[in-house]
Amino acid sequence: MSLLEIRDLRLVYPNGNEVLKQVSLDANAGEIIAIIGRSGAGKSTLLRCINGLERATAGTIMLDGENLTAMDEPQLRRARRYIGFIWQEYNLVNRLPVMTNVLTGRLGYNQGIKSLFGYFDRADRDIAMRNLERVNLLHRATQRADQLSGGEKQRVSIARAVTQQPKIILADEPVASLDPQLSLQVMSDLARVAREDKVLTLINIHQVNLVHQFADRVIGLAQGRIVFDGPARDLDEAVMSRVYRFDKAEEKLIESAGHRVVI
Ligand SMILES: Nc1ncnc2c1ncn2[C@@H]1O[C@H](COP(=O)(O)OP(=O)(O)OP(=O)(O)O)[C@@H](O)[C@H]1O
Numbered sequence: 001m002s003l004l005e006i007r008d009l010r011l012v013y014p015n016g017n018e019v020l021k022q023v024s025l026d027a028n029a030g031e032i033i034a035i036i037g038r039s040g041a042g043k044s045t046l047l048r049c050i051n052g053l054e055r056a057t058a059g060t061i062m063l064d065g066e067n068l069t070a071m072d073e074p075q076l077r078r079a080r081r082y083i084g085f086i087w088q089e090y091n092l093v094n095r096l097p098v099m100t101n102v103l104t105g106r107l108g109y110n111q112g113i114k115s116l117f118g119y120f121d122r123a124d125r126d127i128a129m130r131n132l133e134r135v136n137l138l139h140r141a142t143q144r145a146d147q148l149s150g151g152e153k154q155r156v157s158i159a160r161a162v163t164q165q166p167k168i169i170l171a172d173e174p175v176a177s178l179d180p181q182l183s184l185q186v187m188s189d190l191a192r193v194a195r196e197d198k199v200l201t202l203i204n205i206h207q208v209n210l211v212h213q214f215a216d217r218v219i220g221l222a223q224g225r226i227v228f229d230g231p232a233r234d235l236d237e238a239v240m241s242r243v244y245r246f247d248k249a250e251e252k253l254i255e256s257a258g259h260r261v262v263i
């Protein structure tokens with residue numbers, strides 16, 4: 001049994017848009033997997049299906065033996081405790097201190113009155129502090145989140161995600177808002193903590209150089225299907241053109257608009 005088992009996942013949005021078609025994959029603890037594909041290929045939708053923000057139209061998603069696709073909302077909320085999410089736009093609570101933002105990673109473990117009053121016990125605080133230290137931001141602990149730079153915000157959200165002690169981390173274009181140097185630092189922090197904690201990590205990403213540097217495995221999505229799944233070292237020109245190729249119908253459309261764009 002693999003930690004994550006996705007079988008024949010299909011997602012049709014209410015407007016009839018079939019965005020994922022027969023997606024199947026197996027992944028294990030400690031793997032760092034880059035998901036690449038053109039804009040609209042279904043990368044974000046895939047991550048949103050795994051954390052239950054979108055409900056699969058068909059197929060199953062099993063995480064550590066639990067069928068996420070068969071869960072009701074309360075069950076899903078409990079399961080999300082083990083699913084860390086990192087967003088392109090950080091999703092921090094701006095007016096709260098950095099430390100409190102990281103501590104929200106423990107909320108799933110502290111239901112009820114304690115968390116309502118923002119009370120976290122010593123063990124939770126120790127976990128959060130240690131993780132803030134791992135991304136070299138302990139000196140920012142008491143600062144408001146909105147006083148940080150983009151790169152620092154993303155490192156706080158990495159600390160928050162690992163503070164959940166998750167089974168899986170899902171990162172949706174975590175460095176898309178950052179310049180190349182900060183992207184490198186954020187990816188290096190993410191990959192390091194994920195490897196140290198042996199957390200399965202799926203990262204939607206467009207920067208191929210970072211894929212080569214930090215991912216073990218690459219999944220290429222094109223029009224809602226997996227068209228490549230293999231080690232990052234096999235990501236070459238041929239694979240790239242398979243993943244990023246133009247759809248014939250779309251190509252025609254662009255030509256008929258009077259110009260042809262190749263990206
Ligand atoms: N709520 C929705 N309802 C209908 N269609 C949607 C919805 N959300 C996304 N889509 C469509 O589904 C397709 C896949 O979207 P998705 O966001 O998963 O792509 P992506 O691979 O993450 O793209 P990008 O690289 O631009 O982030 C797109 O055509 C998008 O317009």
Ligand SMILES: [Mg+2]
Nearest residue numbers: 043044045204
């Ligand atoms: Mg996306």
